[in-house]
Ligand SMILES: CC(C)(COP(=O)(O)OP(=O)(O)OC[C@H]1O[C@@H](n2cnc3c(N)ncnc32)[C@H](O)[C@@H]1O)[C@@H](O)C(=O)NCCC(=O)NCCS
């Protein structure tokens with residue numbers, strides 16, 4: 001195994017661990033976790049574990065594409081989309097036809113490849129260089145795709161036609177704005193305050209749910225339901241969020257309510273997994289980090305060894 005294989009394997013490993021960290025975060029209202037299957041009848045934690053096992057080599061392969069084509073970001077994206085389609089097939093094979101990680105393949109695939117490209121080019125990766133690379137890889141292609149779309153087939157595409165929302169594509173086009181401005185700062189603050197990591201992940205998920213246009217919620221319902229979920233998440237956060245004493249019992253009640261109403265914030269769950277991946281990759285554990293509200297790019301620097 002040469003140096004590049006090792007780097008790619010390490011990136012794949014970090015992506016894999018982040019998928020598991022996401023699904024083990026409990027209790028997440030409406031989502032699959034260790035407490036319940038949420039508003040999902042066809043999958044449970046073991047379905048997610050099988051899916052994560054199947055996907056691990058694909059994230060490493062996507063990182064390898066980034067390493068190989070660091071100077072042609074456009075080509076990286078076109079190559080990893082082909083790998084992404086194969087990854088989706090492997091996921092459906094591992095889960096007997098259930099969509100556990102489609103959004104995650106897209107989001108984590110893009111960032112795994114971008115990390116590989118940055119490390120090969122600079123020997124290090126920062127939030128800034130990562131998002132610059134990500135933009136060079138995806139922005140033009142996705143903007144053309146969204147504006148030129150004629151066939152509206154998938155859930156996300158139907159949302160685009162009906163409501164103009166851009167879902168996972170929009171998040172990538174924005175340079176993962178929700179992650180940069182919402183979820184990474186919340187996660188970094190929670191970790192640096194030494195809080196229980198499960199609670200930090202729940203707080204991070206709710207910060208996302210309070211603001212992200214989650215295409216899964218829209219596809220199952222409509223924009224009113226999305227607005228309502230954002231409102232419920234804001235209320236939870238302003239009453240003390242995941243760090244209040246009653247948090248877990250409030251979340252269990254909310255889970256029941258979301259199950260009854262078939263609400264699942266799968267897009268936010270994907271963004272939580274990506275946030276865990278990026279925090280693991282970029283944050284150097286410095287205590288000074290607790291002083292900042294915004295994710296600090298310079299302090300976030302950490303060379304990959
Ligand atoms: C762009 C993708 C995600 C298309 O999916 P779709 O049109 O259904 O879009 P949609 O916005 O609904 O997203 C799909 C999934 O992403 C997640 N998601 C939903 N909302 C968001 C959001 N706001 N931000 C991030 N992720 C989100 C959810 O898990 C959702 O199920 C992707 O699967 C794709 O490009 N498909 C075409 C085939 C392909 O190239 N596949 C390989 C991709 S590497």
Ligand SMILES: Nc1ncnc2c1ncn2[C@@H]1O[C@H](COP(=O)(O)OP(=O)(O)OP(=O)(O)O)[C@@H](O)[C@H]1O
Pocket residue numbers: 022023030031032033038040099100101102103104155216220264265266267269270
């Ligand atoms: N812990 C989780 N629980 C449920 N969904 C999750 C979780 N983590 C991520 N997701 C995301 O949610 C998506 C699945 O949501 P959903 O089942 O609503 O979509 P669908 O299969 O497209 O639609 P439907 O089930 O309504 O036909 C996956 O693509 C996945 O990326």
